Amino acid sequence: xxxxxxxxxxxxxxxxxxxxxxxxxxxxxxxxxxxxxxxxxxxxxxxxxxxxxxxxxxxxxxxxxxxxxxxxxxxxxxxxxxxxxxxxxxxxxxxxxxxxxxxxxxxxxxxxxxxxxxxxxxxxxxxxxxxxxxx
Numbered sequence: 001x002x003x004x005x006x007x008x009x010x011x012x013x014x015x016x017x018x019x020x021x022x023x024x025x026x027x028x029x030x031x032x033x034x035x036x037x038x039x040x041x042x043x044x045x046x047x048x049x050x051x052x053x054x055x056x057x058x059x060x061x062x063x064x065x066x067x068x069x070x071x072x073x074x075x076x077x078x079x080x081x082x083x084x085x086x087x088x089x090x091x092x093x094x095x096x097x098x099x100x101x102x103x104x105x106x107x108x109x110x111x112x113x114x115x116x117x118x119x120x121x122x123x124x125x126x127x128x129x130x131x132x133x134x135x
Contacts, residue, residue, distance in 0.1 A: 001066075001077040035088070045080070045087035048113050051120070052083050056112075060105055086110035090117075090125045098131045 004012075013034060025032065035041055057063060057079050067074030089097055089110045099107050107130050114125040 001075060001081055040091055041084070041087055044091050045084040048087050048090070048117070049080055049083045051116055052109075052113060054079075056109070057082060060109070062102070062106070082106045082109050083113070086113045089128050090114055093126055094128050095126045096131050097128045098133055100133050104130060104132075 017032070020032065021027070060082060062082070063074060063079055066078055085103075085106050086109055089107070090113070097107055097110075107128065111127050114127045117125055118127075
């Protein structure tokens, strides 16, 4: 949600990919792709954003904390990031999502959005459940 220099962003993507591969992820056994090259993520985020009310997003603690650290000038990208996260989860019809404690409320938002969408348009998205990571 913070602006990045294009050259630095490209290098970070390459570095992250190298780190993932160095950890032993086998690209022959899993899909490794650059999310920003899949337009459906942003398209679904737009659709889901049209079903999500602003007061719900304003109550998320991550919004409150990051906005405070940005001198009360939180961006729309920061506010709507949890909707993009929901789109990332729902696009692939995920049923189980590994999350840390700090992301439980964002997953609950994804669950609520899925339920709201399904009620309005018919059963389409499974309602994802959290797999809490133990750090």
